[in-house]
Amino acid sequence: xxxxxxxxxxxxxxxxxxxxxxxxxxxxxxxxxxxxxxxxxxxxxxxxxxxxxxxxxxxxxxxxxxxxxxxxxxxxxxxxxxxxxxxxxxxxxxxxxxxxxxxxxxxxxxxxxxxxxxxxxxxxxxxxxxxxxxxxxxxxxxxxxxxxxxxxxxxxxxxxxxxxxxxxxxxxxxxxxxxxxxxxxxxxxxxxxxxxxxxxxxxxxxxxxxxxxxxxxxxxxxxxxxxxxxxxxxxxxxxxxxxxxxxxxxxxxxxxxxxxxxxxxxxxxxxxxxxxxxxxxxxxxxxxxxxxxxxxxxxxxxxxxxxxxxxxxxxxxxxxxxxxxxxxxxxxxxxxxxxxxxxxxxxxxxxxxxxxxxxxxxxxxxxxxxxxxxxxxxxxxxxxxxxxxxxxxxxxxxxxxxxxxxxxxxxxxxxxxxxxxxxxxxxxxxxxxxxxxxxxxxxxxxxxxxxxxxxxxxxxxxxxxxxxxxxxxxxxxxxxxxxxxxxxxxxxxxxxxxxxxxxxxxxxxxxxxxxxxxxxxxxxxxxxxxxxxxxxxxxxxxxxxxxxxxxxxxxxxxxxxxxxxxxxxxxxxxxxxxxxxxxxxxxxxxxxxxxxxxxxxxxxxxxxxxx
Amino acid sequence: xxxxxxxxxxxxxxxxxxxxxxxxxxxxxxxxxxxxxxxxxxxxxxxxxxxxxxxxxxxxxxxxxxxxxxxxxxxxxxxxxxxxxxxxxxxxxxxxxxxxxxxxxxxxxxxxxxxxxxxxxxxxxxxxxxxxxxxxxxxxxxxxxxxxxxxxxxxxxxxxxxxxxxxxxxxxxxxxxxxxxxxxxxxxxxxxxxxxxxxxxxxxxxxxxxxxxxxxxxxxxxxxxxxxxxxxxxxxxxxxxxxxxxxxxxxxxxxxxxxxxxxxxxxxxxxxxxxxxxxxxxxxxxxxxxxxxxxxxxxxxx
Numbered sequence: 001x002x003x004x005x006x007x008x009x010x011x012x013x014x015x016x017x018x019x020x021x022x023x024x025x026x027x028x029x030x031x032x033x034x035x036x037x038x039x040x041x042x043x044x045x046x047x048x049x050x051x052x053x054x055x056x057x058x059x060x061x062x063x064x065x066x067x068x069x070x071x072x073x074x075x076x077x078x079x080x081x082x083x084x085x086x087x088x089x090x091x092x093x094x095x096x097x098x099x100x101x102x103x104x105x106x107x108x109x110x111x112x113x114x115x116x117x118x119x120x121x122x123x124x125x126x127x128x129x130x131x132x133x134x135x136x137x138x139x140x141x142x143x144x145x146x147x148x149x150x151x152x153x154x155x156x157x158x159x160x161x162x163x164x165x166x167x168x169x170x171x172x173x174x175x176x177x178x179x180x181x182x183x184x185x186x187x188x189x190x191x192x193x194x195x196x197x198x199x200x201x202x203x204x205x206x207x208x209x210x211x212x213x214x215x216x217x218x219x220x221x222x223x224x225x226x227x228x229x230x231x232x233x234x235x236x237x238x239x240x241x242x243x244x245x246x247x248x249x250x251x252x253x254x255x256x257x258x259x260x261x262x263x264x265x266x267x268x269x270x271x272x273x274x275x276x277x278x279x280x281x282x283x284x285x286x287x288x289x290x291x292x293x294x295x296x297x298x299x300x301x302x303x304x305x306x307x308x309x310x311x312x313x314x315x316x317x318x319x320x321x322x323x324x325x326x327x328x329x330x331x332x333x334x335x336x337x338x339x340x341x342x343x344x345x346x347x348x349x350x351x352x353x354x355x356x357x358x359x360x361x362x363x364x365x366x367x368x369x370x371x372x373x374x375x376x377x378x379x380x381x382x383x384x385x386x387x388x389x390x391x392x393x394x395x396x397x398x399x400x401x402x403x404x405x406x407x408x409x410x411x412x413x414x415x416x417x418x419x420x421x422x423x424x425x426x427x428x429x430x431x432x433x434x435x436x437x438x439x440x441x442x443x444x445x446x447x448x449x450x451x452x453x454x455x456x457x458x459x460x461x462x463x464x465x466x467x468x469x470x471x472x473x474x475x476x477x478x479x480x481x482x483x484x485x486x487x488x489x490x491x492x493x494x495x496x497x498x499x500x501x502x503x504x505x506x507x508x509x510x511x512x513x514x515x516x517x518x519x520x521x522x523x524x525x526x527x528x529x530x531x532x533x534x535x536x537x538x539x540x541x542x543x544x545x546x547x548x549x550x551x552x553x554x555x556x557x558x559x560x561x562x563x564x565x566x567x568x569x570x571x572x573x574x575x576x577x578x579x580x581x582x583x584x585x586x587x588x589x590x591x592x593x594x595x596x597x598x599x600x601x602x603x604x605x606x607x608x609x610x611x
Numbered sequence: 612x613x614x615x616x617x618x619x620x621x622x623x624x625x626x627x628x629x630x631x632x633x634x635x636x637x638x639x640x641x642x643x644x645x646x647x648x649x650x651x652x653x654x655x656x657x658x659x660x661x662x663x664x665x666x667x668x669x670x671x672x673x674x675x676x677x678x679x680x681x682x683x684x685x686x687x688x689x690x691x692x693x694x695x696x697x698x699x700x701x702x703x704x705x706x707x708x709x710x711x712x713x714x715x716x717x718x719x720x721x722x723x724x725x726x727x728x729x730x731x732x733x734x735x736x737x738x739x740x741x742x743x744x745x746x747x748x749x750x751x752x753x754x755x756x757x758x759x760x761x762x763x764x765x766x767x768x769x770x771x772x773x774x775x776x777x778x779x780x781x782x783x784x785x786x787x788x789x790x791x792x793x794x795x796x797x798x799x800x801x802x803x804x805x806x807x808x809x810x811x812x813x814x815x816x817x818x819x820x821x822x823x824x825x826x827x828x829x830x831x832x833x834x835x836x837x838x839x840x841x842x843x844x845x846x847x848x849x850x851x852x853x854x855x856x857x858x859x860x861x862x863x864x865x866x867x868x869x870x871x872x873x874x875x876x877x878x879x880x881x882x883x884x885x886x887x888x889x890x891x892x893x894x895x896x897x898x899x900x901x902x903x904x905x906x907x908x909x910x911x912x913x
Binding site: 316345379381389390394468470482485486493496497498500501504511518529 | 658659660661662663664665666667669670671676677678680681682684685688701702703704706707709710711713714716717720721724725726727728729730731732733735736737739740742743744745746747748749750751753754757758761762763764816817820821822824825888889892899902903906907910
């Protein structure tokens with residue numbers, strides 16, 4: 001079993017190289033960002049520790065995606081989880097960090113347990129941990145076993161990816177880490193789980209039946225909607241971004257699940273195309289979520305708070321951070337011509353292409369999935385209007401925001417690199433797709449030399465020779481040209497002058513930041529519309545001086561975390577109950593314990609004799 | 612060349628549509644009403660007025676009118692009105708249209724928050740709420756249409772084709788969506804300036820003068836685009852050949868179609884009351900269901 005020490009343990013196929021690229025694209029700007037970010041936050045020794053952990057973290061992720069052996073994969077997977085745990089609890093003085101770390105480590109190990117179980121079943125069949133040996137053995141595997149292995153992988157990797165309802169750790173753990181680590185965790189680490197799904201389910205195991213794809217699609221849609229709806233309710237800027245990771249993992253899994261769905265139907269072109277869409281969104285999400293977390297970190301560093309209700313007006317104090325956040329927000333809201341738009345358009349197009357190529361009820365199923373994706377993208381746009389508008393625009397809502405200053409150079413450089421990448425990945429879409437086609441083809445084991453992938457020529461049905469096109473550079477060009485034309489009209493035809501004056505206040509003349517719209521108010525329509533899921537409740541308290549005069553009034557509103565309350569809390573209660581009843585056989589008498597050992601020994605001897 | 616002509620024609624004729632709807636509404640209410648050309652007078656007036664910019668506003672507030680205008684103009688370029696295949700159709704398709712409108716809306720909502728006025732915030736919140744509920748219905752309409760015509764490209768369904776059940780239902784769904792997107796009754800009310808009921812008007816409350824004029828032009832053009840799409844789905848006919856009589860005939864037919872939809876919208880506006888915000892969810896849910904029906908019809912081939 002230890003022969004891997006002498007053998008080549010690395011695998012650099014296009015899929016691995018793609019994930020390596022994703023890891024380094026986000027990690028390098030985060031590293032640059034960390035120099036000034038950590039300065040002054042922690043003592044010098046701790047900063048050194050943080051950098052060592054960062055390197056270990058990035059290295060472990062890089063190794064996870066580039067080994068060719070399940071056992072070594074598991075070792076690095078575990079290393080990645082442990083190092084990231086240490087980074088989550090890095091702020092040791094903060095009780096919240098310790099709690100978040102505990103939830104994280106428990107959930108991630110539950111996931112790992114499922115992955116280990118799956119590997120054991122695979123090893124039982126293949127008698128090897130080597131990827132290719134298992135891949136060969138999988139062709140002869142009974143489909144019942146395959147189904148079980150698939151479910152084990154889905155739960156195991158799904159926990160790490162944060163798909164609903166296994167997402168519970170994500171909004172706790174990601175915000176608690178230092179911001180550049182959050183950016184790597186949200187941007188990259190959860191993507192290693194997607195790597196796991198593509199590598200082990202699609203590449204090694206091979207898609208077996210069509211319900212795999214359907215199941216992944218349904219889970220993905222639920223993740224999208226739950227993620228974005230919780231994000232809308234969230235006012236902690238980093239936790240808001242963490243919930244958006246749940247949503248975006250859902251969008252990535254839509255591409256992946258759709259690809260599985262098409263493989264089972266033998267639609268190989270569409271399978272490759274859907275995986276391209278998924279992978280494109282994966283790298284896009286890594287970039288814009290990385291950027292957004294870095295911006296959130298800058299806001300936190302400059303103001304000392306993550307509560308957006310206390311912020312506001314930062315666009316004037318931190319113009320560069322605001323501009324970067326705006327680019328990230330536009331990208332995640334899928335606004336043209338940035339990168340998020342391209343990948344969401346591709347995913348929608350994949351659904352549409354699928355809907356016209358499959359038969360019967362599947363058409364409607366894919367159509368409804370596409371509609372839910374459209375809803376998600378609308379809600380995400382609303383959420384980022386809130387996140388950007390409340391944080392950066394209008395008047396400062398507290399002294400935290402008033403005293404903010406633009407962050408130091410290395411932080412700005414880190415953000416700038418990612419912002420530029422967002423624009424590049426938006427405009428050079430045609431090129432990126434050609435590269436991703438190779439990755440996608442090799443991951444699925446489909447020969448793509450006879451297929452052509454570009455942003456042109458999407459024909460839904462071959463009978464009618466009408467194709468669809470998308471060209472982001474030309475789109476961007478026309479947007480700029482028309483913007484300039486608008487400006488020229490504005491300058492030439494407008495004769496009046498511009499006056500700077502107070503915002504209209506109904507003649508009240510005392511408008512201050514307390515009159516501004518808040519994030520809670522902004523999300524109110526959504527809270528009401530989705531009340532069947534969010535189960536909001538509010539507390540109002542009136543303190544009266546007399547019957548007629550109210551001295552003070554307080555209003556609080558919360559939403560119920562359905563999954564925590566109805567799934568995780570009951571399970572936790574049950575675990576504690578079981579533990580309590582188990583304590584009865586552990587009264588502390590050494591004689592009894594010796595008796596246990598003896599009985600165990602006896603049972604084992606009988607067991608060995610029997611088999 | 613044709614594109615430039617189309618854009619100019621769009622800008623020039625879009626306010627007329629709004630004027631026409633207002634005129635029809637007024638006549639239905641037994642009023643004499645303002646002139647059909649009133650929107651043009653308003654625009655001319657706005658261009659000559661001074662502009663007040665809020666002191667809390669940042670550069671977002673200043674660039675928004677240009678972003679909004681340029682996004683609808685790109686959208687106007689994508690759809691083939693006077694030409695069978697828009698030369699610009701290689702830029703994007705029906706889906707891109709949705710995302711481009713989202714771009715303008717995103718900035719408009721941000722600029723509403725930018726002025727630190729609660730009206731702006733209220734408008735932004737409601738607009739984003741309504742628009743996010745519009746998206747799934749719109750997506751299904753696009754699916755239903757593209758399943759029939761084989762492509763999400765807009766030129767695919769601008770040619771001659773037969774009217775099917777699916778396209779009628781899709782057009783109906785699109786009509787409901789249009790009422791929401793162009794801020795008309797029962798979703799919003801363009802005429803009101805009562806602070807608590809307005810949505811779109813609340814967002815642009817702080818704009819004045821030239822900037823307001825640009826935003827108004829943009830919303831007229833957006834309305835024209837939506838009307839055109841409905842007309843194209845339900846009364847399909849495209850320009851077949853380039854001879855003069857056909858162009859004239861087609862242009863007249865184009866005006867008639869827009870007129871019919873204007874009458875329908877005006878009738879809806881005078882005959883129903885504005886809904887509470889939270890009932891808009893039901894209204895758009897109905898559009899979503901119509902979208903499903905249209906998709907099912909398209910799948911069944913009727």
